[in-house]
Amino acid sequence: MTKREGSLEAPTRHPLDWKSPSFYDRDSCLQEMERVFDICHGCRRCVSLCNAFPSLFDLVDESATFEVDGVAKDDYWKVVDQCYLCDVCYLTKCPYVPPHDWNVDFPHLMLRAKAIQFKEGTPTKFRDSTLSATDRNGKLASIPIVVHAVNRANRMPLARGLMERALGVHRDAWLPDFDSRTFRRTAAKSVDYPVRDGERSPGKVAIFSTCFVNYNEPGIGHDLIAILAHNEIPYVLVSGEACCGMPKLELGDLDAVEKLKNQNIPQLAALARDGYAILGLIPSCALMFKQELPLMFPDDAEVQAVRAAMFDPFEYFFARRRDGMLHEDFNAELGRVSYHVACHTRVQNMGQKTREILELVSGAKVHTVERCSGHAGTWGVKKEFHETAMKIGRPVFNSMAEHPDGPPQWIASDCALAGHHIQQGMSGLEKPTGPRLAHPITLLRIAYGLA
Numbered sequence: 001m002t003k004r005e006g007s008l009e010a011p012t013r014h015p016l017d018w019k020s021p022s023f024y025d026r027d028s029c030l031q032e033m034e035r036v037f038d039i040c041h042g043c044r045r046c047v048s049l050c051n052a053f054p055s056l057f058d059l060v061d062e063s064a065t066f067e068v069d070g071v072a073k074d075d076y077w078k079v080v081d082q083c084y085l086c087d088v089c090y091l092t093k094c095p096y097v098p099p100h101d102w103n104v105d106f107p108h109l110m111l112r113a114k115a116i117q118f119k120e121g122t123p124t125k126f127r128d129s130t131l132s133a134t135d136r137n138g139k140l141a142s143i144p145i146v147v148h149a150v151n152r153a154n155r156m157p158l159a160r161g162l163m164e165r166a167l168g169v170h171r172d173a174w175l176p177d178f179d180s181r182t183f184r185r186t187a188a189k190s191v192d193y194p195v196r197d198g199e200r201s202p203g204k205v206a207i208f209s210t211c212f213v214n215y216n217e218p219g220i221g222h223d224l225i226a227i228l229a230h231n232e233i234p235y236v237l238v239s240g241e242a243c244c245g246m247p248k249l250e251l252g253d254l255d256a257v258e259k260l261k262n263q264n265i266p267q268l269a270a271l272a273r274d275g276y277a278i279l280g281l282i283p284s285c286a287l288m289f290k291q292e293l294p295l296m297f298p299d300d301a302e303v304q305a306v307r308a309a310m311f312d313p314f315e316y317f318f319a320r321r322r323d324g325m326l327h328e329d330f331n332a333e334l335g336r337v338s339y340h341v342a343c344h345t346r347v348q349n350m351g352q353k354t355r356e357i358l359e360l361v362s363g364a365k366v367h368t369v370e371r372c373s374g375h376a377g378t379w380g381v382k383k384e385f386h387e388t389a390m391k392i393g394r395p396v397f398n399s400m401a402e403h404p405d406g407p408p409q410w411i412a413s414d415c416a417l418a419g420h421h422i423q424q425g426m427s428g429l430e431k432p433t434g435p436r437l438a439h440p441i442t443l444l445r446i447a448y449g450l451a
């Protein structure tokens, strides 16, 4: 039978069979890894995406047989450790994804392996579980008497050295500040504007603020609110919001993902049924509700309802514009913006909506960089991965600095964490360009001239 590369049909994603006992069967997972690694070894398209593929190909090339059968199964975990589940190989590169017979889903195979590792326990389990408890960490660190000490410790070399030894957080990795004036506590109440539904955009918004915006950078949430108010779109905050579960998913802790899903989905589904557009302010969190939870819980109607109502903020503004309901009275220029498309924005398959909206601002020159920054949630701050994260990000740091119209005045990424990682990488370049870092939502607020 002739094997055709790729498929004439659109890629499909199989649900994750994580409730089945065989999902956690180590031998069957290793067998599947051998099958997929062999296909990847013959293909090698993904070599430049991340460090998982180079790790695999090095193992093969250094083996006695130069084939996957020469690689010790124990070494497979070295590949697993290098994958941070960005999904880019599946959604933008691989011609062998289903419905192709070869049925390659590299990220979900890595997720299965991580889930097995998590169940079995790893030496870094305490560190990994601590870092991924974003909601709990945020609640503790944003307590007024604690917040200054935490923020100061993040900047003190001595404290960072201790943290590296005790927790395995790399001493040079950028860590976010915490803010005691959390977004959810300080967000202004919406004016009671009339709801004007568009064909593509619901006329009222529910804000899923995310742990990062709530505890670390509430300003992004306030900027979103200012933009919604300017466009006379009524909004609410999602009540009883918990972490979306992405940090736990990346760890393979699927039971924790289910617990968080059970906390979030009832009220999100009620909002979806009530006709709200739900805006997730961090791409990974929006992706969690758009893709990962629907694949983990394919028969859960509430999860599917939330999927249909979830928007990236710029996807929403773009739909609003197509409905003729987005104000375009921008009165401040942005100038040269180097804009990074985060991986978890890319894999939402919605096109470059952030760029398209920012380009509406008069005089805005948006230079778009679409490549992994290497930050990858908590992965890039870990002691053993931080240097690789900086290496993966280097082409992005360089491209962001090379705006075709001159030195960038702004750098921006849909992923606020990736933005800081990029800023850190750019400040190490030989010719520091000195652009300001701002989230695209903040840039939009500036362009509107909203105080």
Ligand code: SF4
Pocket (backbone or CB within 6 Å): 049, 050, 051, 052, 053, 082, 083, 084, 085, 086, 087, 088, 089, 090, 106, 107, 110
């Ligand atoms: S999901 Fe991302 S990190 Fe993992 S193997 Fe694919 S491209 Fe690399």
Ligand code: SF4
Pocket (backbone or CB within 6 Å): 039, 040, 041, 043, 044, 045, 046, 047, 053, 089, 090, 093, 094, 095, 096, 104, 106
């Ligand atoms: S994931 Fe697909 S495209 Fe990437 S190396 Fe493997 S087979 Fe090739």
